[in-house]
Amino acid sequence: MTLHELDGEALIFDATSGDTHRLNETAYFIWRTCDGTRDLTAIADALCDAYDVAREAAEEHVREIVTLLAERKLLVDPS
Amino acid sequence: MPSSRPDKTRHFRIGVVPVSITSAHRSLLNQYVSLYGHWRTEKPADRTIRINVSRRPFSAIHRRRFIVTVNDRVRFEPARADETLPYVEWAVNWEIPKVFPEYLQLHASSLQMDGDGIILPGTSGSGKSTLTAGLLARGASYLCDEFALIHAGTLQLHPFPKAICIKKPSYAALESVGLKLHENQHYYKKTKGYVRFVNPVGVHARWMGRPCSIRYVIFPRYVQGAEPRLNPMSRPEAAFSLHEVCFNLLGCTAVGLDVIVNMIHAAECYQLVSGEIRSTCALVERLVRSGKGTSAEATNIRVGAPADREPETTRKNRALAAQVATDDRDCRRTVIQSATMEES
Numbered sequence: 001m002t003l004h005e006l007d008g009e010a011l012i013f014d015a016t017s018g019d020t021h022r023l024n025e026t027a028y029f030i031w032r033t034c035d036g037t038r039d040l041t042a043i044a045d046a047l048c049d050a051y052d053v054a055r056e057a058a059e060e061h062v063r064e065i066v067t068l069l070a071e072r073k074l075l076v077d078p079s
Numbered sequence: 080m081p082s083s084r085p086d087k088t089r090h091f092r093i094g095v096v097p098v099s100i101t102s103a104h105r106s107l108l109n110q111y112v113s114l115y116g117h118w119r120t121e122k123p124a125d126r127t128i129r130i131n132v133s134r135r136p137f138s139a140i141h142r143r144r145f146i147v148t149v150n151d152r153v154r155f156e157p158a159r160a161d162e163t164l165p166y167v168e169w170a171v172n173w174e175i176p177k178v179f180p181e182y183l184q185l186h187a188s189s190l191q192m193d194g195d196g197i198i199l200p201g202t203s204g205s206g207k208s209t210l211t212a213g214l215l216a217r218g219a220s221y222l223c224d225e226f227a228l229i230h231a232g233t234l235q236l237h238p239f240p241k242a243i244c245i246k247k248p249s250y251a252a253l254e255s256v257g258l259k260l261h262e263n264q265h266y267y268k269k270t271k272g273y274v275r276f277v278n279p280v281g282v283h284a285r286w287m288g289r290p291c292s293i294r295y296v297i298f299p300r301y302v303q304g305a306e307p308r309l310n311p312m313s314r315p316e317a318a319f320s321l322h323e324v325c326f327n328l329l330g331c332t333a334v335g336l337d338v339i340v341n342m343i344h345a346a347e348c349y350q351l352v353s354g355e356i357r358s359t360c361a362l363v364e365r366l367v368r369s370g371k372g373t374s375a376e377a378t379n380i381r382v383g384a385p386a387d388r389e390p391e392t393t394r395k396n397r398a399l400a401a402q403v404a405t406d407d408r409d410c411r412r413t414v415i416q417s418a419t420m421e422e423s
């Protein structure tokens with residue numbers, strides 16, 4: 001996979017599948033924060049620290065984005 | 080069985096693209112020479128794209144009357160004589176990424192104004208050919224009406240100054256800017272209906288562009304009767320959209336996305352709502368001039384709010400939006416878009 005950061009967003013190209021993904025700023029933030037050590041609550045905490053977002057909304061965003069990222073095979077199970 | 084008449088071959092080098100066309104179909108050769116005579120060469124150039132057009136003998140079974148091969152592979156079998164030349168053009172276009180993998184090929188018109196490269200990406204019907212012809216008529220230098228050929232190593236835009244294909248509804252607009260349609264010859268394209276060509280050669284003294292860097296990426300969308308306007312576009316959105324109109328994302332010598340991202344770092348990106356041709360061309364010219372030290376206010380550019388951003392006051396805690404875009408080619412493109420939030 002190749003990652004390009006462009007004006008705060010990310011373009012990710014998967015050479016094996018030919019798929020390309022564009023992550024907007026906050027989706028990119030969530031993706032970067034998925035470092036294999038944090039759970040969804042910790043990622044939502046980080047989102048709340050970095051952005052002006054209500055706690056409940058942050059958790060919902062994180063859950064949905066992580067699901068999407070996993071569906072697109074942009075996250076791997078660390079175990 | 081193909082015709083037994085002797086074949087004739089003509090060689091051309093149209094900008095960076097060499098083409099050799101062989102056919103016993105004399106009128107087709109004449110039409111091609113009429114459009115591309117400026118580019119004729121005595122001998123085939125290295126890596127020439129070899130086109131052969133043969134005619135099937137009359138048959139009650141076969142509706143297809145012609146066979147168009149490219150580098151010995153059958154590519155098209157047009158039924159009508161007036162379809163043949165557009166299919167020849169199409170065949171050349173399709174072969175470029177295979178023969179010249181060092182170029183990233185985007186579906187975009189390309190021009191040069193005041194030394195700056197401009198690409199107008201868009202699918203058929205977006206109005207890019209008409210706008211390109213209009214800008215050429217007003218003094219821009221022409222590179223291509225169908226493709227942006229970007230060299231993967233230098234990121235420079237290169238010329239493939241093919242004849243400009245104009246759809247019937249745009250004939251009048253072209254004539255209104257003083258461009259002559261080439262001869263009185265109509266052709267038929269399955270996707271576009273009746274078309275004619277504009278031969279760009281010699282439209283003005285500096286009609287042909289030279290290799291140049293891309294300064295402007297402008298996505299046109301023709302809306303009949305609309306007042307032309309330019310909306311700034313974010314570079315990530317533009318890069319992603321360019322990626323969708325790339326013909327050789329995987330076949331280019333470099334990773335296509337790398338080329339696009341590296342190129343777009345130095346470019347300004349816009350969406351253009353185009354309307355009446357003269358005022359639309361004038362708007363693009365003012366944009367380019369504004370980049371040469373004249374302020375946008377002074378040149379009266381009508382610039383809308385950034386298309387992908389909401390005003391600051393509304394950029395808060397919006398519901399999550401996920402949009403998935405797919406296309407019908409091998410590659411899949413997705414946009415993963417979280418809510419727009421304000422940084423603390």
